[in-house]
Amino acid sequence: MESIIARCTAQLGISILHxxxxxxxxxxxxxxxxLASVVKIPVMLExxxxxxxxxxxxxxxxxxxxxxxxxxxxxxxxxxxGLAPTVRDLLTLMIVISDNTATDxxxxxxxxxAIDDRLHSLGLTSTHVARxxxxxxxxxxxxxxxxxxxxxxxxxxxxxxxxxDGFAYSLGADNNVGTPRELTRLLEMIFKxxxxxxxxxxEMLAILLKQQLNDRLPRFLPPGTPVAHKTGTLSGxxxxxxIIYAGEHSHVAVSVLATxxxxxxxxxxxxxxxxxxxxxxxxxxxxxxAYEAFV
Numbered sequence: 525m526e527s528i529i530a531r532c533t534a535q536l537g538i539s540i541l542h543x544x545x546x547x548x549x550x551x552x553x554x555x556x557x558x559l560a561s562v563v564k565i566p567v568m569l570e571x572x573x574x575x576x577x578x579x580x581x582x583x584x585x586x587x588x589x590x591x592x593x594x595x596x597x598x599x600x601x602x603x604x605x606g607l608a609p610t611v612r613d614l615l616t617l618m619i620v621i622s623d624n625t626a627t628d629x630x631x632x633x634x635x636x637x638a639i640d641d642r643l644h645s646l647g648l649t650s651t652h653v654a655r656x657x658x659x660x661x662x663x664x665x666x667x668x669x670x671x672x673x674x675x676x677x678x679x680x681x682x683x684x685x686x687x688x689d690g691f692a693y694s695l696g697a698d699n700n701v702g703t704p705r706e707l708t709r710l711l712e713m714i715f716k717x718x719x720x721x722x723x724x725x726x727e728m729l730a731i732l733l734k735q736q737l738n739d740r741l742p743r744f745l746p747p748g749t750p751v752a753h754k755t756g757t758l759s760g761x762x763x764x765x766x767i768i769y770a771g772e773h774s775h776v777a778v779s780v781l782a783t784x785x786x787x788x789x790x791x792x793x794x795x796x797x798x799x800x801x802x803x804x805x806x807x808x809x810x811x812x813x814a815y816e817a818f819v
Contacts, residue, residue, distance in 0.1 A: 525549060525813060532806035533799075534762070534784035539704035540810075542818050543715055543767070543775040553705035556650060556695045557781035560756030561597070561622045562763045563700040565710065566653050567630055568615055568731065570639040572724045575611075582612040586629055593670040594658040595677075598623030601670045619754060620734045624657045625670075631656050646719065648710060651702035655691065660700070663690040664759075682791040686759045693758075707765045707779040711752075715767055715775060732766065740764035741778055743808025745815055760786040762803050768811060770819040778814050780807055 529536055529551065539553040575582065585608035593601040600607070600623055609617070614630055617623035631639070639653040661668040664686040665677070691698045712718070717725040732752035741764045742751040753766020765779040782803050789795035 525551065525810065528806055528809045528813065532782075532803060534782040534803045534806070536806065536810075537704040537779075537781045538810060539708040539777075539779045540814050541708050541712060541777045543712060543777055544773060545818075547818075550705055553708075553779075554650070554703050555781075556701045556703050557763065557783055558693060558695070558758055558761050559651075559653075559700045559702050560758045560761050560763055561624075561627075562702065562707065562754050562756035562765050562781075563653055563657075564618050564622065564627055564756075565707075565732075565754050565765065566639050566643055566651070567627060567634065568619060568728055569710070569714070569719065570634050570642050571611070571615060571630055572720055572728060573642060574634060574638070576720055576724060580611060580633070582610065582615075584611050585609065586611065586614065586633065588625070588629070592625050592629050592632070594624045594628055594656075595661045595665070595668055595670055596624040596657065597621065598625050600625035616731055616734065619731045620736050622737060622755065628656045628658055643710075646710070646713065648702075648706045651706045651710070652697045653700050654698055655700055660692045660758075663687060663692040681759075685787050685790055688760075693760075702781075704765075704779040704781050707781075708777045711765065711767055711777040711779070715777065729767070735766075740804050740807035741766055741768065741780065741811035743804060744812040745808075749815065751811075760784055762800070762807070764807055768815050770815050774818045776814045776818050778811060780810055782807070 537552040537555045540549045588607040590605045614626040617626040643651045658668050695701055714725050714728055729752045733750055735753055737755045750769040751766050756763035762782045768776045770776055789799055
């Protein structure tokens with residue numbers, strides 16, 4: 525792990541826990557980092573708490589309104605207003621393709637305070653959920669309007685960069701932030717059904733196992749290795765947190781949060797992609813090292 529870290533120019537926070545034996549490795553694991561889309565794991569957790577409280581059902585349909593639509597990853601922004609996905613659909617879209625609009629629909633129904641309080645009640649006091657994704661984009665960019673010309677936005681961002689002196693990059697409770705150690709602990713609690721019941725935890729794991737964005741922790745794992753995980757990306761932030769299924773009785777929770785100087789290569793697409801590839805390669809090497817240690 526030291527060798528992997530030495531080869532990577534990003535700042536890496538790492539927390540690895542073998543869920544059966546308790547063997548662990550932590551590197552800068554208590555340093556907070558903006559969660560980006562990793563925040564969607566706490567959102568999913570609170571959704572299942574409220575499902576068990578009977579506030580709604582997985583088959584309930586929640587209409588898509590134009591005000592829900594936001595920038596970034598996902599497909600719902602491109603679909604017609606009035607579409608009525610089920611809660612199960614929204615949870616799946618949020619995790620599997622990291623749909624930001626699905627996320628904000630869920631956050632509106634669940635409540636930011638409820639999500640944040642849930643984490644703290646579980647002892648995750650360094651993890652905070654304080655903002656919708658649309659609010660974060662509004663803080664970073666001139667406008668969060670999902671109808672704006674995406675090509676013009678790319679050109680603007682290449683020239684000016686995103687705003688970094690607002691709350692979107694804050695490391696405090698006014699932003700969506702977390703530490704590798706606490707995210708690994710959250711994954712452990714879900715895996716061991718220390719939150720909710722076994723059925724609910726298995727449903728959450730089943731959604732995480734359907735992840736389609738698999739170019740970080742799973743990057744170099746043997747084909748067919750299940751990984752229940754969620755990535756997250758902002759300008760200068762790349763994250764991945766999940767559970768590697770190293771065998772029928774061997775599971776490894778891994779959280780890696782990375783920060784890097786995106787502005788140093790902003791506007792140079794070849795250099796941007798080279799840096800991103802370097803960081804994602806480090807993620808993949810970390811995932812493979814964890815797998816090989818416990819397979």
